[in-house]
Amino acid sequence: MELEVPFNESGVDPYGLSRAHLAQSMTLLKLAYRHYFKVEVHGMENVPARGRAMIVGNHSGGFALDAGCVIASTFFEMNPPRLAQGMAEKFIAKFPIAAMWATRAGQLTGLPENAARLLEDDRLLMVFPEGARGTAKLYKERYSLVNFGTGFMRLALRTRSPIVPMAFLGGGEAVPTVFNAVSLGKLLGVPYIPVTPWLFAIPLPVQLDVYYGEPIQFEGDGSEEDDVVNGYVEQVKERIAAMLEVGRRRRKGEA
Amino acid sequence: MRVLIPGISGMIGQGVALLLRDEGHEVYGIDRRPWPDAPKGIEIFEVDLRKRAAEDVFRKIRPQVVVHMATVTHLLEKSDERYRINLGGTRAVVEHAKKYGVEHVIFVGRHTYYGAAPDSPLYHTEDEPPMGLASFPELADLVASDLYAGSALWRHREFATSVLRLCYTLGPAGHGTLGTFVRGPRVPTILGHDPLFQFMHELDVARAIAVTVEKRPVGVFNVAGPQPVPLSIIIKETGRTAVALPEFVFSAALGRFGLPRLPAGALQHIKYPITIDASAFRKATGFVHDIDELRTMHDYREAFPVVSR
Numbered sequence: 001m002e003l004e005v006p007f008n009e010s011g012v013d014p015y016g017l018s019r020a021h022l023a024q025s026m027t028l029l030k031l032a033y034r035h036y037f038k039v040e041v042h043g044m045e046n047v048p049a050r051g052r053a054m055i056v057g058n059h060s061g062g063f064a065l066d067a068g069c070v071i072a073s074t075f076f077e078m079n080p081p082r083l084a085q086g087m088a089e090k091f092i093a094k095f096p097i098a099a100m101w102a103t104r105a106g107q108l109t110g111l112p113e114n115a116a117r118l119l120e121d122d123r124l125l126m127v128f129p130e131g132a133r134g135t136a137k138l139y140k141e142r143y144s145l146v147n148f149g150t151g152f153m154r155l156a157l158r159t160r161s162p163i164v165p166m167a168f169l170g171g172g173e174a175v176p177t178v179f180n181a182v183s184l185g186k187l188l189g190v191p192y193i194p195v196t197p198w199l200f201a202i203p204l205p206v207q208l209d210v211y212y213g214e215p216i217q218f219e220g221d222g223s224e225e226d227d228v229v230n231g232y233v234e235q236v237k238e239r240i241a242a243m244l245e246v247g248r249r250r251r252k253g254e255a
Numbered sequence: 256m257r258v259l260i261p262g263i264s265g266m267i268g269q270g271v272a273l274l275l276r277d278e279g280h281e282v283y284g285i286d287r288r289p290w291p292d293a294p295k296g297i298e299i300f301e302v303d304l305r306k307r308a309a310e311d312v313f314r315k316i317r318p319q320v321v322v323h324m325a326t327v328t329h330l331l332e333k334s335d336e337r338y339r340i341n342l343g344g345t346r347a348v349v350e351h352a353k354k355y356g357v358e359h360v361i362f363v364g365r366h367t368y369y370g371a372a373p374d375s376p377l378y379h380t381e382d383e384p385p386m387g388l389a390s391f392p393e394l395a396d397l398v399a400s401d402l403y404a405g406s407a408l409w410r411h412r413e414f415a416t417s418v419l420r421l422c423y424t425l426g427p428a429g430h431g432t433l434g435t436f437v438r439g440p441r442v443p444t445i446l447g448h449d450p451l452f453q454f455m456h457e458l459d460v461a462r463a464i465a466v467t468v469e470k471r472p473v474g475v476f477n478v479a480g481p482q483p484v485p486l487s488i489i490i491k492e493t494g495r496t497a498v499a500l501p502e503f504v505f506s507a508a509l510g511r512f513g514l515p516r517l518p519a520g521a522l523q524h525i526k527y528p529i530t531i532d533a534s535a536f537r538k539a540t541g542f543v544h545d546i547d548e549l550r551t552m553h554d555y556r557e558a559f560p561v562v563s564r
Contacts, residue, residue: 009549010492014482015377016451016528093373093527096447096502104449104485113376 001080004050013106015118021104022083026075033072036205037174041073042247043212047082052119052161053215055084055126056152058145058240059134061171063194065203067107069168069210070126084126085118087111091190112151119159127152129233132191136180142172143248148237150229157229158222162215165236167243169251170208175201209251211243257281258468259318261304261348262325263297264290266430267363270461271322272297275468283316285309286325305343313351320359320468323348326400328365328432338396345400349407352414359415359471362404363464365397366422366453366477367432371527377451378532381420381475387529391520405475415473419464422479422531425489425551426457427558433489436525440561442490443514444525446499449487451528455480456546456554463542472539477531480544481551486525492552494561502526 003022011019033039047053055074060066067086074082087110093099099109108114118125128134129148137144156163177194185192194201216239218232258275262268263284276282276296284290284299293299302308304325325344327337345362352360369379370387385398407416424431429438433454436442455463455478463478490497500508502522510516536542546554 008482008484009547010484010488012482012484012488016483016485018485090374096445096526098447099373100447100449108377109374111374111376113378117376117378 003075003081003083005083015106015108016103017083017106018104021101022106025101025105029068029072030076032068033076037170037203038205038207039069039072039210040207041077041210041212044073044077046212046214047074047078047124047164048162048215049078049080049082050122052122052159053124053164054119054152054156054161055124055164055166055212056236056240057126057128057166057168058244059128059130059137059171060142060168061135061175061203063135063175063201065171065174065208066128066168067126069208070166073210074124082124084124086126087115089132089191094189112155115155116159119155119161125161136192136194137172137177138180139172139176139178143169143244145237145241145244148233150226150233153218153229153233153236154222157218157220157224157232160217162217163236164215165213165239165243167211167213167240167247168208169244169247170206173206174203174208177201207251209247211247213239213243256319256468257283257316258320258322259283259285259312259316260322260324261285261309261344262323263299264288265324266428266457267424267460267464268324270457271324271464274461274465278465278469280468283312283318285312305340305347309347310351313355313357317355318357320361321348321352321357322361322363322464322468323404324363326364326397328397334393334396338399341396341400342403345404349404349411353411357414359417359468360407361417361419361464361467362401363419363421364401364404366420366479366529366531367394367524368398368401368420369529369531370394371450371523371529373527375527375529377528377530379477379530380532381477381535387520387523390523391518393518393520408474415471417467417472418475419467419536420475420477420531421455421460421463422477423452423454424457424460425454425555427554428457429555429559430457434555437490437493437495437555438559440495441498442495443505443508444486444490444497444499445505445522446501448526449485450524450526451483451530452486452489453479453483453530454489454548454551455544456551459544459546462545463536466540466542470540472536474535474539476536476539477533478536478542479531479533480546481548483528483530484548489552492549492556493559494556
């Protein structure tokens with residue numbers, strides 16, 4: 001079945017997602033997803049087939065392997081396929097070519113206005129509340145979670161979007177960051193450059209696991225006190241931490 | 256109704272005038288430029304809006320509605336001169352409207368008010384401030400006119416005010432920023448950038464303004480039609496060829512090789528999109544565009560075919 005996106009006659013949707021660019025990127029992504037890495041997806045049925053939803057997950061690995069796996073899994077494992085649309089780091093928008101491809105493949109600049117609009121249009125949004133601090137985790141921190149922002153929760157409340165918790169494992173093994181070169185990154189206009197034992201952040205073909213948990217619908221309108229919102233965020237974080245723990249044991253062969 | 260259109264001789268001004276006349280309104284115009292084959296029933300006063308003679312027109316006609324379209328938008332005019340024309344003209348409209356009992360004033364502005372930047376959201380809403388001035392100070396007069404016109408909403412309750420922020424215009428007349436930009440057989444673009452452009456057929460633009468006269472919505476409104484499309488598709492569907500240049504080459508080539516001399520800030524507009532959310536206007540007036548994006552581009556191509564050698 002076809003992707004349910006309102007493309008116009010030129011094959012472009014109102015956000016600049018292009019059928020042709022998407023097809024090309026998906027071909028590449030499929031190679032990585034099916035043949036280079038060994039990806040196992042658990043709980044795919046927890047991602048709603050239609051309507052707005054927010055996949056909220058942890059970052060793992062020096063760059064967006066996690067996002068790639070979420071996009072590939074919702075696209076290749078669901079029928080009809082769904083496109084998970086991420087909120088790209090703002091620095092990407094400044095880079096020619098990269099910015100263009102991100103937009104054409106449905107990955108918009110990470111702005112609250114863009115996120116709200118996609119949800120109100122009943123799209124599937126992908127959010128990593130750890131932000132760039134999350135991708136900057138070192139190898140030894142690979143199963144940990146850093147602080148979650150609260151913006152995603154207020155957005156979910158305001159747009160009445162269910163949250164699908166997601167846990168991603170294996171990114172730390174694929175890109176075992178030993179050091180983040182922050183100054184070099186600044187020089188190149190990115191937050192940092194992950195450095196691995198073999199210097200470059202070329203990922204190893206390891207096993208990657210994606211876990212989707214049951215959707216959670218929080219009640220509210222987004223104007224709640226910080227205490228309340230933080231409590232909701234904590235619930236999501238706990239669900240992700242629990243899935244990470246299950247996944248970690250499975251990977252070690254304990255369960 | 257008696258409708259006065261400052262800036263009537265422009266392409267959109269003419270379209271609005273004809274639509275309103277066909278709907279049975281009495282249409283008058285003010286413009287420094289002539290409208291040589293103006294149809295019967297439309298009276299044009301060839302005066303400068305900022306001069307005394309324009310006030311005489313207000314006094315004599317006593318218009319009920321004023322559609323202010325006498326703004327210079329192209330960047331080739333010197334900035335200080337543009338500033339005086341655009342703000343001086345808008346001020347004259349506001350003052351005469353108050354003095355001569357006008358019921359409804361429509362200010363026709365541009366969506367470039369919002370500015371283009373890597374971190375600006377898609378689909379701007381009317382409550383957003385103008386964020387583009389820092390990178391493109393040459394737009395200051397348009398932004399100032401927009402905000403000054405908007406201040407009439409609370410300053411002059413005696414007349415209804417509609418401030419329109421129109422997306423780009425495209426169509427067989429070929430006027431406007433976008434129509435001029437893609438006129439040549441080869442259109443320069445910046446390598447690695449392909450922003451969304453939101454445009455509307457010139458007939459729909461005229462209709463949207465005519466609907467504003469009829470429905471009299473009060474407030475500031477974005478006006479747009481079909482969904483935006485990437486610049487590359489506009490170039491392709493209008494039968495042109497894109498020439499992608501690295502940004503530093505592009506900047507260096509401006510003003511040479513037949514490329515226009517543009518201020519540096521203008522490059523932002525071919526690197527990043529400006530898209531607007533026009534749902535408030537649709538809700539207030541019921542306006543829906545007639546002509547979709549593909550036909551608009553094809554109409555332009557037919558009017559300006561690229562002759563192959």
